[in-house]
Every structure is written in C-alpha cells, then in structure tokens.
Amino acid sequence: MTPVSLITHSVETTRALGGALAAILCEGDLIILSGDLGAGKTALAQGIGAGLGVSEPMLSPTFTVVREYIGRLPLQHLDVYRLGHLQEVLDLGIDEVLDIGVTIVEWGDAALDALGDERLEITISLLPDGADSDRLLVFQTFGEAWSSRSDDLQRLVGALQ
Amino acid sequence: MTTILGIETSCDETAAAVVVDGLDIRSNVISTQVELHARFGGVVPEVASRAHLESINAVITRALDEAGASLGDLDAVAACHGPGLAGALLVGVSAGKALALVLDVPYVGVHHLEAHLHAAWLEDPSVEMPMAVLLVSGGHTMIVSMEGTGRYRILGQTVDDAAGEAYDKVARALGLGYPGGPVIDRIAKDGDPNSVVFPRPMLNEGLDFSFSGLKTAVMLEIRRNPDRPAHDIAASFQEAVVETLVYKLEKAADQIGARTLVLGGGVAANSRLRARVAEVAEKSGRRALLPRHDLCTDNGAMIAAAAHFRLLSDGPTPLDDGAIPGLVLPSIA
Numbered sequence: 382m383t384p385v386s387l388i389t390h391s392v393e394t395t396r397a398l399g400g401a402l403a404a405i406l407c408e409g410d411l412i413i414l415s416g417d418l419g420a421g422k423t424a425l426a427q428g429i430g431a432g433l434g435v436s437e438p439m440l441s442p443t444f445t446v447v448r449e450y451i452g453r454l455p456l457q458h459l460d461v462y463r464l465g466h467l468q469e470v471l472d473l474g475i476d477e478v479l480d481i482g483v484t485i486v487e488w489g490d491a492a493l494d495a496l497g498d499e500r501l502e503i504t505i506s507l508l509p510d511g512a513d514s515d516r517l518l519v520f521q522t523f524g525e526a527w528s529s530r531s532d533d534l535q536r537l538v539g540a541l542q
Numbered sequence: 543m544t545t546i547l548g549i550e551t552s553c554d555e556t557a558a559a560v561v562v563d564g565l566d567i568r569s570n571v572i573s574t575q576v577e578l579h580a581r582f583g584g585v586v587p588e589v590a591s592r593a594h595l596e597s598i599n600a601v602i603t604r605a606l607d608e609a610g611a612s613l614g615d616l617d618a619v620a621a622c623h624g625p626g627l628a629g630a631l632l633v634g635v636s637a638g639k640a641l642a643l644v645l646d647v648p649y650v651g652v653h654h655l656e657a658h659l660h661a662a663w664l665e666d667p668s669v670e671m672p673m674a675v676l677l678v679s680g681g682h683t684m685i686v687s688m689e690g691t692g693r694y695r696i697l698g699q700t701v702d703d704a705a706g707e708a709y710d711k712v713a714r715a716l717g718l719g720y721p722g723g724p725v726i727d728r729i730a731k732d733g734d735p736n737s738v739v740f741p742r743p744m745l746n747e748g749l750d751f752s753f754s755g756l757k758t759a760v761m762l763e764i765r766r767n768p769d770r771p772a773h774d775i776a777a778s779f780q781e782a783v784v785e786t787l788v789y790k791l792e793k794a795a796d797q798i799g800a801r802t803l804v805l806g807g808g809v810a811a812n813s814r815l816r817a818r819v820a821e822v823a824e825k826s827g828r829r830a831l832l833p834r835h836d837l838c839t840d841n842g843a844m845i846a847a848a849a850h851f852r853l854l855s856d857g858p859t860p861l862d863d864g865a866i867p868g869l870v871l872p873s874i875a
Contacts, residue, residue, distance in 0.1 A: 418711055419761030423702060423754050441703040444681040445627060446587055513762050
C-alpha cells in the first residue's frame, strides 16, 4: 500500500485518530509506533485504548516495558526503546504474545524482525517549519491482514483531514 | 520480640534487612543494579531478574551477618510480592517462601507501596495520623492518605508518566545518561529555574498528575533553542515537576487535615523536592517527615516493618500465593 499521511494540529486530534483507528482493529493486530520522544506516541496509544473501550488510565509502559489492558479486545502496550538488541526482544517472549488481542509497540522499528510481517506502522514526526502542536502521521500497512483494510484506513484518515 | 527478615526485589535493587518489632532496624543491605542497567538507559526486566538471582543469597547472608543474627533467630520471613516486574518479584518471593518453609516460620507477602508508606514510621514511630504521603519513583507517582497501618486512601496519581520517568527521559534528551534524577538534580543547582517557564500540567484538576505533556514541552524547547545551557533546562524542568508535586501534596494535606507531609520513593531523594516540602510544611505549621535516602529508595527494612504489622492484623500469607506484578494498593472507602 502507498503510505497514507495526515497532519494533525493538536494532541486531541491525534487521540481522536487513535479512537477512529480502534474501530477497524481485529484480534492479532500489531501496530508499530515510531517517532521522537514527545512526538505523541503515548497520546495515539491512549486514543486507541479509549476506542477499544479501555476504561482505566493508560500509563506509560516505559518503566515496565509492557502494560496490559482489557477492552473490546485485550490490549498490550509495549515500549521497547531500551531493548537495543533483537535477542532481548526475543528473550521477553514478545513474539509469543502477538496473537492475543491488539499489540501496540512503541519504538518497535528497531525490532521489526522479531515482530512479524503483518503490521501497521505509524510514524509520528514534528514538522520542521510547523507549529509546536503540529504532527505528521504516516501510515504504512504490511501483509494481507492489513491490505484488506487499507480502504478503511484511508477513509478514516481522510475523515480527519 | 519479633525478628523479621524483609526481602525486596521488585525492580532494580536486591535488598534484605532484619527489623525487630517493626521499628528497630538491625541491618539494611541494598545491592543496586544501576550500573548494569545504565547501558540500556533504564531497567530491563530480564536483566534485572538474572541479577537478582545472582545476588539474592549474598544479600540475605550479609543482612543476617550485619544484624548479628542467624537464620534460627528469625520469627518470620517477608518478601515484596507486588507490584513490580514479574521475573524480578519472583526471585524475592521464592527466596522468602523457601526460607520460611525450611525454618518453619510464617511467610508474609508485602505490598511494595504499603512498605514505602511504612518507611516514614521507621524514622519516627510517634508520627501523627493521618499523614499526606507523596510516593514518587520511576514507576509510581501518587498521593496517599495514611490513617494507620493497613488504612490508606489513594487521593491522586499519574495518568501517564511517573515523575522519575520524566526525569529519565529529559536526561536522555539532554544527553546526560541514566539514571536521570541525580544528574538533573546536580546540574540544576547551577541553572536558572526561571529561564524557561514550562507548563505545570493539571495544576488545577484535582490531585492527579500528568508528566507526558511536560516532557514534550522540554523536547520542543531543546529543539527550538539548541544553544540554551542544559543546566538551565534541567533547573526549569525540575522547578515545574517539584512545584506541581508540592502544590498537590499540600492541597491533599488540606483536604484530609493532615499535620504531617511525608515523602517516599526514589525521587524523594531529590534535593529540591526535599527543600520545598520542608519549606511549605514550615509555612503551614506542619511537620515534614523526609526519610533518609536508604529508606526512601527500595529497601528490605520497609518490607520487614510492614510485614510486622501485616502479620499482626492478617496472619501469615499462604505459601501458594505467588508474585502479583499488577497488585493494587487496597484503599479504604
């Protein structure tokens, strides 16, 4: 799929986008979030969680590496920033939990080989000349599980444009 | 006289202590893994578990030696059973249960945060209740009303990042390494806390905290003004964190009529936070109870102390109880 992109002008819109995305998520989905510290990965993950019906606050997974939530589907929120090597990701058994519910992995771009071929990658970045609250979000799907939903994805991104 | 061995392995400190009657600390041994985790920029769960396994026996032996006690002197063995990292908790819990079984004494599983709440008591058993306690570390940020042993009410907590985590992330962005707390505290002393006015998130929204937005504001400032000295950014960031923490702690104390402000957790070692809590306490005629460094950070003494009171109120913990990584602090209504 050609990457789909969108510029949001507030953290609330980034969160709303996560909520809209939650509506098309299925059991076994893997979402990889990339972007600098402070880009809004947590806000997007919180939006996805809210959209899935997670009622408790979604705390940062940085300290514990993984946090689990119960929504319409089980949600696993991981931050693998500190796991520099592929082997450490495998040691945690991350590949074994990917079938359960929805898994969001922050900083997962460094560990793609351990995470599988079926995934939605979302890259969030600040615009060089943009306002402080502007963010560019780029969506790219990989594998069959996502190619069948690329129209849905384009529609929900378009709705927020 | 009840002699309890307390074991703590919930995160990155392997710790054991011998405490008599819940108050008299006979030894308090802490083996830190900070250097081990520094190269990863934070605690890595699997690495932590292995390190605990390697040092647990030596730490327990040293705690007994320093207390001048032998295994036969123990009346109970306690271990932190949650919350924390699953693999890390298991090491302490397994060691505690094995010792209790072999010695034929009660095993007591202790809640990590309940233990932190007891650390203040270790400093001063005559402290007046209720206390407004601010627990701040890399994994937790909350304000608790402590009304007695086993009687706690969580008044507010973070909705995203813990304060200690914000320190780590800002230190990383400034290229200062891990852990972020001590180094930011140190360089902030040479900086101007008013050089950048960072947001005080959720200042007027109850007693909950949010530090994710503050972290983003610091990143944007670094991007916008790359030449601003790191010590000025560190000082300004620290001022925003400390002001938010202290403001809400005082507000909580007003709300529950507490005469004592208490600090606990690793961030309680921060010099600016300690100074500010002491200042606001004095101004409002309250008392500030600031436990010494080795009782603020994770330690075995607080586990043994909390276990003493748990054993009196609830009796031993069954040996088939395991480690509970997501254990919630039981709050009274």
